[in-house]
Amino acid sequence: MMFIENGGVTSPKGFRASAGYAGIGDDKQKGDIALIASTVVGNAAAVYTKNKVKAAHIGVMKNHLVGGMAQAIICNSGNANTCTMNGTEIAQRTCEIVGRELDIDPVFVLPASTGVIGVEMRIAPFENTIPELCENLSKENGTAAAKAIMTTDTKPKEAAVSFICGGRECVLGAVTKGSGMIHINMGTMLSFMTTDAAISAELLQKALDEEIPDSYNQVTIDGDTSTNDTLVIIANGEAGNVIVDREGADYDSFRVALHEMSVFMAREIAGDGEGCTKLIQAHVKNAPGKEQARVISRSIISSDLVKTAIFGEDANWGRVLCAIGYAPCDFSVINVDVDLSSKAGSIPVCRGSMAVGFDEELAAEILKEEEVDIEVDLHNGDEEAFAWGCDLTYDYVKINGEYRT
Amino acid sequence: MMFIENGGVTSPKGFRASAGYAGIGDDKQKGDIALIASTVVGNAAAVYTKNKVKAAHIGVMKNHLVGGMAQAIICNSGNANTCTMNGTEIAQRTCEIVGRELDIDPVFVLPASTGVIGVEMRIAPFENTIPELCENLSKENGTAAAKAIMTTDTKPKEAAVSFICGGRECVLGAVTKGSGMIHINMGTMLSFMTTDAAISAELLQKALDEEIPDSYNQVTIDGDTSTNDTLVIIANGEAGNVIVDREGADYDSFRVALHEMSVFMAREIAGDGEGCTKLIQAHVKNAPGKEQARVISRSIISSDLVKTAIFGEDANWGRVLCAIGYAPCDFSVINVDVDLSSKAGSIPVCRGSMAVGFDEELAAEILKEEEVDIEVDLHNGDEEAFAWGCDLTYDYVKINGEYRT
Numbered sequence: 001m002m003f004i005e006n007g008g009v010t011s012p013k014g015f016r017a018s019a020g021y022a023g024i025g026d027d028k029q030k031g032d033i034a035l036i037a038s039t040v041v042g043n044a045a046a047v048y049t050k051n052k053v054k055a056a057h058i059g060v061m062k063n064h065l066v067g068g069m070a071q072a073i074i075c076n077s078g079n080a081n082t083c084t085m086n087g088t089e090i091a092q093r094t095c096e097i098v099g100r101e102l103d104i105d106p107v108f109v110l111p112a113s114t115g116v117i118g119v120e121m122r123i124a125p126f127e128n129t130i131p132e133l134c135e136n137l138s139k140e141n142g143t144a145a146a147k148a149i150m151t152t153d154t155k156p157k158e159a160a161v162s163f164i165c166g167g168r169e170c171v172l173g174a175v176t177k178g179s180g181m182i183h184i185n186m187g188t189m190l191s192f193m194t195t196d197a198a199i200s201a202e203l204l205q206k207a208l209d210e211e212i213p214d215s216y217n218q219v220t221i222d223g224d225t226s227t228n229d230t231l232v233i234i235a236n237g238e239a240g241n242v243i244v245d246r247e248g249a250d251y252d253s254f255r256v257a258l259h260e261m262s263v264f265m266a267r268e269i270a271g272d273g274e275g276c277t278k279l280i281q282a283h284v285k286n287a288p289g290k291e292q293a294r295v296i297s298r299s300i301i302s303s304d305l306v307k308t309a310i311f312g313e314d315a316n317w318g319r320v321l322c323a324i325g326y327a328p329c330d331f332s333v334i335n336v337d338v339d340l341s342s343k344a345g346s347i348p349v350c351r352g353s354m355a356v357g358f359d360e361e362l363a364a365e366i367l368k369e370e371e372v373d374i375e376v377d378l379h380n381g382d383e384e385a386f387a388w389g390c391d392l393t394y395d396y397v398k399i400n401g402e403y404r405t
Numbered sequence: 406m407m408f409i410e411n412g413g414v415t416s417p418k419g420f421r422a423s424a425g426y427a428g429i430g431d432d433k434q435k436g437d438i439a440l441i442a443s444t445v446v447g448n449a450a451a452v453y454t455k456n457k458v459k460a461a462h463i464g465v466m467k468n469h470l471v472g473g474m475a476q477a478i479i480c481n482s483g484n485a486n487t488c489t490m491n492g493t494e495i496a497q498r499t500c501e502i503v504g505r506e507l508d509i510d511p512v513f514v515l516p517a518s519t520g521v522i523g524v525e526m527r528i529a530p531f532e533n534t535i536p537e538l539c540e541n542l543s544k545e546n547g548t549a550a551a552k553a554i555m556t557t558d559t560k561p562k563e564a565a566v567s568f569i570c571g572g573r574e575c576v577l578g579a580v581t582k583g584s585g586m587i588h589i590n591m592g593t594m595l596s597f598m599t600t601d602a603a604i605s606a607e608l609l610q611k612a613l614d615e616e617i618p619d620s621y622n623q624v625t626i627d628g629d630t631s632t633n634d635t636l637v638i639i640a641n642g643e644a645g646n647v648i649v650d651r652e653g654a655d656y657d658s659f660r661v662a663l664h665e666m667s668v669f670m671a672r673e674i675a676g677d678g679e680g681c682t683k684l685i686q687a688h689v690k691n692a693p694g695k696e697q698a699r700v701i702s703r704s705i706i707s708s709d710l711v712k713t714a715i716f717g718e719d720a721n722w723g724r725v726l727c728a729i730g731y732a733p734c735d736f737s738v739i740n741v742d743v744d745l746s747s748k749a750g751s752i753p754v755c756r757g758s759m760a761v762g763f764d765e766e767l768a769a770e771i772l773k774e775e776e777v778d779i780e781v782d783l784h785n786g787d788e789e790a791f792a793w794g795c796d797l798t799y800d801y802v803k804i805n806g807e808y809r810t
Contacts, residue, residue, distance in 0.1 A: 355490075
């Protein structure tokens with residue numbers, strides 16, 4: 001398993017992408033519509049937001065994935081197509097247009113939207129743009145697609161990893177958008193993955209369901225679970241491996257690739273949280289259970305007080321203890337150790353749930369780095385988990401006080 | 406039941422207060438230590454934080470309240486006495502000093518602390534200050550006490566209400582501190598209530614347990630449940646009413662006074678949240694159950710995205726729908742109405758979970774006010790609840806990026 005330099009969603013064999021500007025969003029240069037398509041139909045699986053208020057695309061995507069197959073993903077930014085009267089119709093029509101232009105069954109097209117909630121959609125921008133998107137599909141447009149689906153992201157998020165499966169070299173590519181309204185409970189933003197490995201839809205779904213709790217669901221930017229969160233993967237089999245349709249070494253190899261990719265994207269999303277200056281990783285170890293470790297690590301990176309302290313480069317570990325203490329699960333807080341670490345070093349700030357004297361200057365040096373790790377040892381079991389978040393800054397307030405208008 | 410002008414914790418008969426500066430905090434003028442005392446021992450009850458990491462004062466207070474009686478409250482700001490090696494000893498010693506100076510049993514003294522977590526406490530500041538505090542006890546020092554317990558609060562929070570109980574006019578007074586690390590799950594800050602009504606400790610506890618879920622537990626500033634949250638009430642019987650020791654008209658009269666006071670304080674706390682410019686009230690009606698109404702209203706005022714939108718005076722109701730949708734309870738989101746209202750007027754922004762056209766200028770006028778109400782009708786039952794929070798501002802980030810250092 002290794003990352004491919006400058007890899008992305010078009011790195012796997014048979015996948016191409018294109019991007020354009022449909023006038024839905026307001027940044028012509030960035031674009032607001034992207035198409036990702038495989039040359040052949042593939043197996044597919046997806047996971048969605050647990051928010052009760054759901055984007056219209058989610059219902060349509062679920063219907064289209066009943067058969068576990070897909071060939072293309074069409075995604076717009078600038079409008080979430082959520083709480084809209086005509087949302088489902090627009091999402092369906094969009095798939096029909098893509099199907100017509102690519103000459104494939106519309107049921108193999110998966111729609112997705114991100115942006116502002118509650119603004120009516122029109123079909124015209126899709127009608128006007130999709131024919132050109134279909135014409136322009138190419139291997140070179142992965143980054144353009146990654147940019148077009150961004151909202152408040154400051155940079156495109158894409159990667160690809162290669163892995164061996166059934167004796168063949170396979171590739172897993174991904175593109176993701178994050179930035180705001182991001183919290184556990186599926187829980188991702190939009191993330192589209194492509195692979196040329198041949199693998200059954202059942203195992204794709206199983207792999208996603210296994211993977212999500214330890215990567216995408218461990219990311220929090222602002223505690224808000226979006227209405228649109230969607231992760232979808234299409235496996236087109238173009239790598240020529242014997243299809244992976246049961247658990248075993250090949251499935252494990254795919255799982256490792258999926259895990260590495262998912263953690264990479266989780267960190268990318270957290271590190272590019274709205275207005276953030278630092279990626280915060282919480283690592284909770286020696287917890288009584290896996291789920292407790294997950295919940296406690298999320299509680300830490302979800303705390304506005306921890307987030308502002310890290311922004312202020314202040315080793316205010318009492319807020320970490322506080323966030324551990326209100327994590328909603330059973331465990332003991334009588335013997336908690338906390339270390340702060342980064343590229344600049346590591347420092348114990350709490351031992352046995354009590355204050356320990358530490359060098360404030362060294363702590364400040366550690367907190368100056370762009371990634372800060374909060375290491376927690378509960379001495380209360382042997383399970384561990386990671387969670388990823390970011391600091392809470394003036395710019396988060398600025399971005400979200402002014403986002404819609 | 407009516408509010409008393411300039412009322413506070415010393416308004417009930419037999420209660421006095423004093424305040425001073427012990428050198429624990431860093432604002433000499435504001436002070437950092439307060440004493441509230443009754444001339445006679447009273448019945449008492451308390452509720453505490455549900456955070457697993459608890460301030461040392463909580464264990465001591467619980468022990469002292471086993472008998473359901475108390476006469477004095479001693480409270481410092483500037484140091485939370487949490488995660489400290491000697492915390493319990495300091496809290497006990499503090500009560501002993503107060504007991505010695507007031508010539509009362511130390512078990513009738515209740516300690517409380519608020520401030521930074523994880524900094525060792527010393528007994529000397531208490532030794533040096535308490536004798537003078539005991540000498541200076543007076544009816545006039547209620548506001549001084551209210552100021553001395555503040556941390557990042559911008560103003561003291563105190564009030565008193567009069568009510569009729571057992572044919573006598575009784576008074577309920579209260580002082581509260583709020584501002585940060587404030588979230589449901591008991592959930593208050595520090596709040597001390599005094600009343601000259603005679604009422605049994607059992608009924609005091611019952612009244613608190615009934616009242617908390619609809620007032621103090623419906624306040625969120627930042628989603629962080631403090632390690633120190635404590636609400637305590639002492640009833641000294643000096644009003645001369647026949648003791649309230651069973652449910653009935655007199656208990657109901659006390660409950661009304663307690664409810665009005667608690668809602669008043671909940672709004673005071675929310676309206677003075679760290680860095681805030683606006684009080685936000687969420688009112689959820691026609692929910693399938695009381696608890697759902699509470700959870701959904703809290704979800705709205707807890708959302709960083711709703712909070713920043715209100716700060717930006719942006720009628721971004723999609724974020725309200727989003728926050729409703731991820732509230733962790735069962736209800737239907739198919740027919741949700743949302744109105745925004747304030748002194749400047751009221752405007753429907755969502756009907757049947759869909760966008761409705763509205764006058765953006767009028768909406769902006771409404772959001773300019775210092776209190777903004779978000780009115781939600783779920784059309785899914787007949788229960789309602791209120792929750793209170795505040796906007797998320799640059800100053801919240803500033804205050805909490807710089808608090809400890």
